[in-house]
Amino acid sequence: MGQNHRQEAKACLTAFALLLAFTLPWLGYGLACLPPRFVSTDAAAQPQGKLIALTFDDGPRRETTTVLLDGLKQRGVPATFFLIGEQIPGNEDLLRRMAAEGHQIGIHSYTHQKLTGLNDTDWAAEVDRTRLVIQNAVGPGDYFLRPPYGLTDPAVLRRADRPIILWSVDPEDWAKRNTAATAEHLLSHARDGAILLLHDIYPSSVEAALQVVDELHRQGYYFLTVEQLFAQRGIPLEAGKIYRNAYPASP
Ligand code: NI
Numbered sequence: 001m002g003q004n005h006r007q008e009a010k011a012c013l014t015a016f017a018l019l020l021a022f023t024l025p026w027l028g029y030g031l032a033c034l035p036p037r038f039v040s041t042d043a044a045a046q047p048q049g050k051l052i053a054l055t056f057d058d059g060p061r062r063e064t065t066t067v068l069l070d071g072l073k074q075r076g077v078p079a080t081f082f083l084i085g086e087q088i089p090g091n092e093d094l095l096r097r098m099a100a101e102g103h104q105i106g107i108h109s110y111t112h113q114k115l116t117g118l119n120d121t122d123w124a125a126e127v128d129r130t131r132l133v134i135q136n137a138v139g140p141g142d143y144f145l146r147p148p149y150g151l152t153d154p155a156v157l158r159r160a161d162r163p164i165i166l167w168s169v170d171p172e173d174w175a176k177r178n179t180a181a182t183a184e185h186l187l188s189h190a191r192d193g194a195i196l197l198l199h200d201i202y203p204s205s206v207e208a209a210l211q212v213v214d215e216l217h218r219q220g221y222y223f224l225t226v227e228q229l230f231a232q233r234g235i236p237l238e239a240g241k242i243y244r245n246a247y248p249a250s251p
Pocket of ligand 1: 057058108112148149
């Protein structure tokens with residue numbers, strides 16, 4: 001009886017060891033095949049690197065935005081677009097492309113009006129209407145707000161109902177309309193956690209943006225959408241609050 005038990009136990013252990021020997025390598029293989037935790041972000045490969053966000057206002061404009069999207073796709077770089085509502089009808093495919101290619105979409109306004117001092121009707125016409133046309137193109141989402149000219153007042157903060165995203169580097173590309181000068185300003189002011197402001201309605205700005213991506217890649221930067229940038233830094237984004245950068249916390 002005791003002898004039988006020992007033999008059974010030995011046989012059982014042998015079977016278990018064989019089972020482990022066959023399954024463990026497959027388990028390891030299976031784990032290695034799981035998708036990475038942060039998908040489709042530049043920082044996934046190197047979360048400790050310098051992080052930066054490219055943001056574009058005043059689009060979409062078919063000609064220039066398409067060139068930009070092509071260039072960003074080639075480089076595997078996501079950006080954030082704060083859109084003008086009245087420029088969306090007829091360009092819905094560009095919004096779908098932005099969403100499909102990992103870019104973040106936000107609201108600038110419907111007609112590029114200041115959002116300060118508006119009554120409820122005008123606020124709805126500028127902000128809610130823009131949210132609606134965006135949703136009609138790409139579905140529901142958070143759609144953060146960047147008010148035209150970066151102008152805010154307590155009413156804008158209260159009504160926004162979303163985080164308000166401003167910027168830390170403004171090359172005034174709309175005034176310069178000069179690729180080299182715009183790129184130079186961006187490169188000399190870029191730093192870890194910065195939010196760069198550009199306008200994808202000017203060919204010179206699109207060209208500057210792509211040059212800057214290439215140079216900052218060489219300098220070890222990783223590009224993220226605004227949402228990814230703050231998430232990566234562990235900074236929660238709250239409705240009605242203004243955010244200008246995601247600089248790393250000082251040690
Ligand atoms: Ni603007």
